[in-house]
Amino acid sequence: MTDIIIRTEGLKKNFGDLEVLKGIDVSIRRGEVVSIIGPSGGGKSTFLRCLNLLEQPTAGKVFFKEQDITDKKMDTCKFRQQIGMVFQNFNVFPNMTVLENITLTPILEKKVPKAQAEEEAMALLKRVGLEDKANEYPRKLSGGQKQRLAIVRALAMQPDVMLFDEPTSALDPEMVKEVLNVITELTKSGMTILIVTHEMGFAREVSDRVLFICDGIIKEEGRPEQIFTCPRDPSTIKFLSMVL
Amino acid sequence: MDKILKILIKYYPVFLEGLWGTLWVSAVVVALGSVLGLLIATFRMSKVKPLSWLADAYIEVLRGTPVLLQLYVFYFAMPDNVPEAVSIIVALVVNASAYISEIIRAGIGAVDKGQWEAAKSLGLSNKNIMSRVILPQATKNILPALCNEFITTIKGTSLASVFFVGELMTSFKTIQSATFLPLPALIIVGMIYFTLNFVLSRLLRVLERRLAVSD
Numbered sequence: 001m002t003d004i005i006i007r008t009e010g011l012k013k014n015f016g017d018l019e020v021l022k023g024i025d026v027s028i029r030r031g032e033v034v035s036i037i038g039p040s041g042g043g044k045s046t047f048l049r050c051l052n053l054l055e056q057p058t059a060g061k062v063f064f065k066e067q068d069i070t071d072k073k074m075d076t077c078k079f080r081q082q083i084g085m086v087f088q089n090f091n092v093f094p095n096m097t098v099l100e101n102i103t104l105t106p107i108l109e110k111k112v113p114k115a116q117a118e119e120e121a122m123a124l125l126k127r128v129g130l131e132d133k134a135n136e137y138p139r140k141l142s143g144g145q146k147q148r149l150a151i152v153r154a155l156a157m158q159p160d161v162m163l164f165d166e167p168t169s170a171l172d173p174e175m176v177k178e179v180l181n182v183i184t185e186l187t188k189s190g191m192t193i194l195i196v197t198h199e200m201g202f203a204r205e206v207s208d209r210v211l212f213i214c215d216g217i218i219k220e221e222g223r224p225e226q227i228f229t230c231p232r233d234p235s236t237i238k239f240l241s242m243v244l
Numbered sequence: 245m246d247k248i249l250k251i252l253i254k255y256y257p258v259f260l261e262g263l264w265g266t267l268w269v270s271a272v273v274v275a276l277g278s279v280l281g282l283l284i285a286t287f288r289m290s291k292v293k294p295l296s297w298l299a300d301a302y303i304e305v306l307r308g309t310p311v312l313l314q315l316y317v318f319y320f321a322m323p324d325n326v327p328e329a330v331s332i333i334v335a336l337v338v339n340a341s342a343y344i345s346e347i348i349r350a351g352i353g354a355v356d357k358g359q360w361e362a363a364k365s366l367g368l369s370n371k372n373i374m375s376r377v378i379l380p381q382a383t384k385n386i387l388p389a390l391c392n393e394f395i396t397t398i399k400g401t402s403l404a405s406v407f408f409v410g411e412l413m414t415s416f417k418t419i420q421s422a423t424f425l426p427l428p429a430l431i432i433v434g435m436i437y438f439t440l441n442f443v444l445s446r447l448l449r450v451l452e453r454r455l456a457v458s459d
Contacts, residue, residue, distance in 0.1 A: 054361055081367030091362035095380040104376060105366040150362070157366060 005030045005161060005192055006051060010060035013046050020046045022216035023060065028194065030160075033187045035203035035224070036196045038213040039239055044196045047213060048163050051194070052083045065160075081109060084154030088166040090146040092138045098125070098149055099134040102156045110157070117156075124152040128182050144175030148182055155186075162186065164195040200243055204228050212236045248428040255419050255429070262415030263436055269411055270398045273336045277397070278390070280337060281344030288349055299345070306342035312403055314339055319407055332404045340397055347393060351386035352378060384455050391448040395441045402437075412436060 006028040013021040020043045028034055036044045049055040051062060053069060053076055062069050069079055093101050102121035106112040112120075125131045128148040138146055147167055154162060164183065168176045180202050187193055187206045197203050203210060203224065210227040212220040212235075220233040228244075231237045252259070287299035306314065318335035319328065355378050363373040405413030412433050419429040 052365055054364060077367045077369050079367075080365060083365070085362075085365035087358060087362060087365075089356075089358050091356070091358035093359065093362070093377055095377075105368055108372050108376070109367055109369065154366065163365075 003030045004028070005065060006194075007063040008050075008060065009063075011047070011050060011057055011062060012059040013043075013050055013055055014058045020216055021050070021057075024213075024216075024218060026211065026218060026221075028161075028192060030192055031190045033193045033206055033208045034195070034211060035207040035209075036194065036211045036213055037198070037200065037203060037227075037239075038211075038219075042214040043216045044213045045165050048085075048165050048194060048196055051161075051163060052080050052085055054085075077109065081105070081157050082159050083161045083163060084157060084159035085163040086147070086150050086154055086165065086167045088169045090138075090143070090150045090170070092141075092146050092149050092153070094138050097135050097137055098130065098141070101138070101149060102153045105153075106156050121152070121156055124155055127185075128152055142175060143171045144178045147171065147175075147179045151179075151182055151186075161192040161194070164193065164197070166196050166198065168197070168199060198243070200228070200240075212239070214239065247425060248431055251419065251423065251425065251428045252432055255415075255422075258415045258418055259412070259432060259436065261410065262412040262433070263440075265409065265411035265414070266398060266401050266437075266440075269333060269336070269401045269404065269409065270394065272333060273340050273397050273401070274390075274394050276337045277340030277344050277393075280341035282348055284341055284345035285348040285352070288345060289352070303342045303345060306339055311336075311339050311400060312406065315403055315406065328407050329404075329409045332407050332409050336397070336400060336404070339400070340393065343393055343396075344390065347389045348382070348386055351382040351384075351389070354385045355381045387455065388448060388452050391444065391451070395444055398440060398444075399437065 004027045008024050008026050011021055011024040012019070022043075024043075024047055036047065038044050046055055050057050051064075057070055060070075064079060064082070067074070067079075069076075093104070096104065099118060099121055102124065103112075103114070103117040106117045106120070107114055122131060122134060125134055128151065130145060130148055130152075133141060133145065133149075138149065141149065151167075167183065168179050171179060176199070180199065183193075183195065184202075184206055195203070195207075205224075207224045209221060210224050211218050212227065212231075212233065214235045220227065220231060220236045227236065228240065231240055284299050284302060287295045288303070290296050290299075315332055315335045318331045318338075322331040322334075359377055359381065360373065363377045368377070401409075401411050402413040404411055405417060408414050408417070416426075416429045416433045420426045423429070
């Protein structure tokens with residue numbers, strides 16, 4: 001069981017009367033790359049956001065490294081430091097330089113010495129081709145550059161898991177590729193990755209497993225070849241026939 | 245025009261004293277009002293419901309009753325050994341804090357929800373999220389409104405003249421009773437108020453433009 005890093009049991013989430021998640025049971029192995037696909041409003045993002053407690057589950061349990069994170073006694077900050085998240089709208093901090101965006105949390109929460117944090121940040125920026133932007137403010141960056149910054153900002157905390165919530169949905173078409181390339185590279189590094197995406201070609205290429213979430217439950221899951229070539233569930237078939 | 249000049253020349257020390265009074269009362273009220281306002285805003289946004297309700301009631305009562313009434317209440321409610329000026333300033337501070345707390349709350353509320361989420365997802369503590377991510381961005385929303393509040397406060401201090409707290413309107417009253425000529429002194433005081441606020445609002449415009457540059 002030790003290679004399971006995230007496990008949910010009967011995970012439910014309501015917003016008022018609206019049942020968004022109706023019971024999700026899933027186990028994610030260390031190093032696994034899992035794509036989550038499905039129609040809008042089906043609960044994909046909410047599921048992802050429950051995994052780092054941006055949403056408090058209404059019922060059910062979420063285990064991270066065998067620890068129940070819905071337990072009130074959990075140190076939520078310490079736990080979140082182990083899970084990076086990348087958002088659709090980048091959410092880089094506009095009041096800080098690119099470099100400060102990255103070094104902020106390592107310096108404040110992990111007490112990494114400033115010089116070391118900056119050195120590590122520069123290495124990360126180099127990896128995504130932004131080293132010449134280190135002292136710029138985010139307003140000078142394109143959408144694709146902001147998203148690459150958001151990715152390395154999360155990576156600077158050396159998380160065990162990375163969550164991507166539609167990382168390319170707010171990008172201009174010509175910038176999608178540069179962001180997907182960074183994520184693809186990351187999938188090869190052995191990082192555990194969950195990614196909600198509408199990029200079906202990308203999901204098929206990089207995933208070890210695909211979850212199809214619709215109406216608040218996992219309707220179907222399997223290897224990408226199986227899901228994309230011979231889906232079994234009628235709702236998966238319908239969805240894929242519309243997007244492919 | 246003639247009369248105005250004569251009065252200005254004869255009584256300019258009284259006007260200067262009044263101007264000084266208005267300035268320091270305004271400065272004290274805005275400074276203390278901001279501190280108290282931040283505290284009230286914190287209560288108002290607190291997850292502890294009774295605190296939030298209490299702050300809400302405080303704000304509603306102060307916004308729903310006239311300032312002059314509030315001044316009278318503080319004037320009569322304070323113990324006799326408290327100087328009048330102090331009661332009046334306390335009343336103005338309390339009044340300003342209600343408005344300022346709402347300005348601060350709105351400024352914090354206007355920061356994009358995604359900023360909170362990103363900061364949380366990184367594992368920043370609440371204290372650091374507030375001080376490093378949210379407040380620096382909220383300040384930008386808050387400053388212009390706070391300057392407006394400063395202008396409102398400057399004008400509001402004129403009510404203190406009802407209790408002869410030695411600001412500009414008190415200067416007017418002093419001169420009026422000495423000369424039996426209300427209009428010239430009133431015009432002079434009016435021009436001083438106007439100049440003060442005009443300069444402030446121009447400065448505010450420059451500040452707003454500066455802040456907009458970083459968008």
